[in-house]
Amino acid sequence: MKALHGRSCVWLWAFVLQGCFQLSTSLIYWTAYVEVRYFDRVSNQTVGSICECGVFGVDSPLNSASGLLVLPDSDPLACSRNTSFTPRHQPWIALIKKGNCTYSQKIRAAQRQGASAVVIYNLDGTGNDTNLMAHSDAKNIVAIMVGNVLGTEMAGLVKNGSDVYVVITVANPRGLWYSSTWAYALSFTFIGVTIITMFYFAFLFFKRMYRNKQLRMQQMEMKRENEKAIAKLEVRTLRTGDPEVDSEDVSCVVCTDSFKHHEQVTVLPCRHLYHKKCIEPWLLEHPTCPMCKFHILKYKIEEESEEPPSSSSSSADTFSLSVIRTEQLHTHPLGRPSDGEVQTQHIYENPAFEEGAETISQD
Template sequence: MKANLKLRAVHGRSCIWLSVFVFQCCFQLSASVIYWTAYVEVRYFDSVSNETVGSICECGVFGADSPLDSASGLLVLPNSDPLACSRNTTFTAKHQPWIALIKKGNCAYSQKIRAAQRQGASAVVIYNIDGMGNDTNLMAHSDAKDIVSIMVGNILGTGMSNLVKNGSDVYVAIVVANPRGLWYSSTWAYSLSFTFIGVTTITMFYFAFLFIKRMYRNQQLRKQEMEMKRENEKAIAKLEVWTLRTGDPEVESEDVSCVVCTDSFKHNEKVTVLPCRHLYHKKCIEPWLLEHPTCPMCKFHILKYKIDEESDDPPSSSDTFRLAVIRTEQLHTSDSQNTDTLGRPSDSEPEIQTQHIYENLAFEEEAERMEHQDINSQD
């Protein structure tokens, strides 16, 4: 029982630590996918309308390894390769500071960013491939961390590239905007709340189930112990109980003692005789039998004796009260030795022979009945 309870306690602690681990992983995952958006301001001179046109939108996303800083400058395209994947990629800037505009594809983000950084760019804008609209991705560029890098959608990037190709001077300003990600999403907040409530509810129900199961098991064990105690009391009530007298072998012998208390038997002490014929002080053996219904010496089980006695045929009087018969026979033998052939008492002093006094009336009545039968048979 203790092993089972210990195993359940360990299992309960494992569930708690598992829940904590799951929440920690969720938190780390949510933290890892947080990204920052960027305000992108675009200004250029329109020769048709002869005025400066400008627009601003929260349409950029900072790279995962990019510094969260602002940057501004003239927008510049690669000279030969718009993807900037070649080692010989060059940029031609009219003045400082300038920002490189590169198209996504064919090589890693780090390679594109390093190519612009070698040429002296103050920032890098990478726009998505065709067909993606204004969708953006979170860039990972661990080999190029010292320069501001953002990604914009294909529509905005293509428009700025066409303006530069048509000879317009396009100025871009990048400003840090807001954090985004699962942690900052209302959907994620609701999902996390429901997950927490669900896990908490399941954990509470689980521990409530363990508690109820433990209470039920303890109640059953208490019922079994009470039932066993009642059976032990019934079995103890049917045991032989004597009152020792002077002349009994148990009193006269110094080698015979109660195993429970290790004291010798004395005159007028009450002793209990178990079915295995071992004697003990009544006050010593009964508390023992209530907890351990076995003989302290030979481990004889008094309840097993009771079951065997009930399952077999009723035993004869000589088998049930063997010790009483022996005592009675000893008494009559002593009487016969103290009379002569004519039936007169002999001159020699008779030995004192005493018979055990039974505390259980059933044993006493049986012994008296057998004694009367023996007297009648001698007459």
């Protein structure tokens, strides 16, 4: 039983840890460094900036990519089947706005045109917030999401005729596993499972203690019943003329010794004979005859269940007996039955009385 509970606890821990691991891996994502360079015609200088503001898609390979930023020709959302791009040179990266269709449709539209990577920027009013993209139908191409502020700025530069170059590199993993939130969640999970396990084993311990207490009480009650039954057994002292004394055919089964005179013996209700000092310890533990397995407590219960005859029946028998005697006295002046009459036979409950009555009649 203990081994079974131990295995159950191990499986419970394994299940919890597996669930926590799967949850943590599903919520891990990788950020991307996004470097933007373009030529400013006003200052005649190349302006560049870099930030960790991109998020790789769930199904995107974690690779670096670079190229000229290109917008869709007609539909900025790239949701139509006829979406096209017009890059001036290779390699190039598609810049598409989120909305109206799935990420996979947008990425496939750019992938069919030969893009080396896809940058999707968030909806208006979301600021620098990004979402974790799932695009299981468009794998094998680098795809990231950036915030609406950066995406709108890059799209405005391209629309104004500037050549915008983007470099995408892998940054850092993020998620519950790499944050304090995950540490707190894991700590609370560990503490919770530990408390549940402790309560479970405490429940098993108290349940076992209760069962042992009940068993001890039952054993004590059984021992008291055995002692009461043993106290009512017939005990006698053997004399020299008793047939059991020094007999080769009769001996105590418990100690296998023959019976001697002046020894105290106990006679069970099944009429088997044992030494008193031998049979009483046996009966305290096993209230049955060692030879025939007769149960002394069962005999006690059957003996107590026998009810004495009711007073009404005894009075009725007395009344009928007196009536018979009165009739007999009326048939003969001296109270004796006449010739040819059958004498009434008296029935006694005690056999000793019956034997005494037979002796009187013979006299």
